[in-house]
């Protein structure tokens with residue numbers, strides 16, 4: 001990440017959170033879903049470009065004790081492959097390392113675009129376990 005970018009230790013504003021999820025290809029969420037998300041994380045950061053526009057973000061939800069889940073890792077497509085995603089995940093891991101008791105378990109659901117990045121930072125497949133999820137209210 002070059003010096004035109006600045007990493008800030010907060011989630012981005014709600015409108016930017018919604019935009020970054022949508023434009024990066026993550027499942028879009030509503031403002032009603034996003035509003036608690038941007039204030040409710042255990043840890044969060046985002047990166048602004050030289051004009052102050054948020055262009056990358058990430059959050060950690062967790063209990064502060066030992067269980068931490070990395071979510072919302074996204075970089076605006078026009079700013080990808082410049083080290084922003086790595087800077088975001090490294091900052092989040094460092095924050096967990098600084099503030100959590102030793103032995104924190106850090107998990108994530110690794111979508112294909114991020115898998116190489118996550119592996120390079122030490123994340124490993126959880127096989128034979130499976131990542132599992134569901135969307136409440138969306139079932140048949």
Ligand SMILES: CC(C)(COP(=O)(O)OP(=O)(O)OC[C@H]1O[C@@H](n2cnc3c(N)ncnc32)[C@H](O)[C@@H]1OP(=O)(O)O)[C@@H](O)C(=O)NCCC(=O)NCCS
Pocket residue numbers: 024025026056073074075076079080081082083084085086087109110111112113114116117
């Ligand atoms: C995954 C994602 C966040 C990565 O963001 P990014 O800012 O592009 O990440 P980085 O630039 O740190 O690293 C991505 C790649 O760029 C490469 N890269 C980093 N700096 C670079 C540079 N200066 N020049 C060229 N390539 C560079 C990295 O080596 C890495 O390559 P690899 O994936 O082949 O290992 C981004 O692709 C994204 O938003 N994807 C869509 C949303 C998504 O799937 N998020 C993950 C959910 S789990």
